[in-house]
Amino acid sequence: MENDTLKNIWSIQGKDFTPSSAKDIINKAKKQRQGQYIGIGVMGITVLILVAYSIYFATTFWNNFTLGLVLMISSLLFRIVLEVITVYKKENRLIEMDSKSYHSYLKRHYRLRLIINYYITPLCFIIYAYGFYLLLPFFKREFSNGFYNYLLVSGILSILVVLGIVINSVVKERRFFKELSNH
Template identity: 55%
Template sequence: MENDNLNKLWEIQANDSSNFNPKDIITKAKNQRNGQYISITIMSITVVILIIYAFYYAFNQWNTFNLGLILMISSLTLRIILEFYSLYRKEKQLISLAQKSYHAYLKRYYKTRLMINYVITPICIAVYIFGFYLLLPYFKGYFSKAFYNYILISGIISLVAFIALIINSAIKEQRFLKQLHKR
């Protein structure tokens, strides 16, 4: 929905005594939505790469390598589904609710996001790390020592960067929730 349309919807409610400026809310919502799109894109690319690799090389016979790939793919897929559900549910509410109701909805939404960020996401990350750990013996056996070290180091760096991105997003969401409670 366009910013102008949202502004018109919320400015109609002139009797509302809220301190919220519709433009500020729209800007923060867009920034948060863009962050979610970036997270979804990164996770989706990783899932696609893992699936392609799995179908070309891994599923000849069942072993812990396949289990590791499935764990990694499953944990990322769950996180992608949660992000999409969260994103589209929020946008649907933005269009259908009045400003005051949307403010109350945002409080509930960000409390739910805190649960996702602090409970479900660490579980997904742990499952992903365990899956990666299951792959390492196979990588060590099939690849040269230099390439194995590259995979290990780049995997750890990617994981740390991904965790930092999630932590940054969670901190921003927590700050926004605090701002919502102040108003």
């Protein structure tokens, strides 16, 4: 989809929506979409690592180790599916709407994103952290103290870094929603 095509379509819509405001919305939506793609990629790589780890180390019977891995993988997969759906739905809607309708749609879209960010994402995050917590006794038993401490510290730091990224993303989306609401 080309930005020039959108500018031309939106410029015919009326005087309420100037090409510069259309360009501004396109650029912000594009930047936000790139952030979503990066998030999907990071979560996807993490899922692949966890699945590979599961295949290599998971036992054939059900225990807390397996439960922890399943919780971590399923929470990430759920978030990936949500992100893919919202990106796909937003892009499809852009093609079929005029500028005013799309602006209204974006407001609804970002209200939904706020619900996802404030309720679903923290729940997925808690499930992921709990899954990691379930793995710790197995790590302590199977690995040396030094490697266990490394896994513990790096795991906690990774969770904190991801939490920081999520909070930053939520703040950006909230700011974008406020800007849309003010137009």
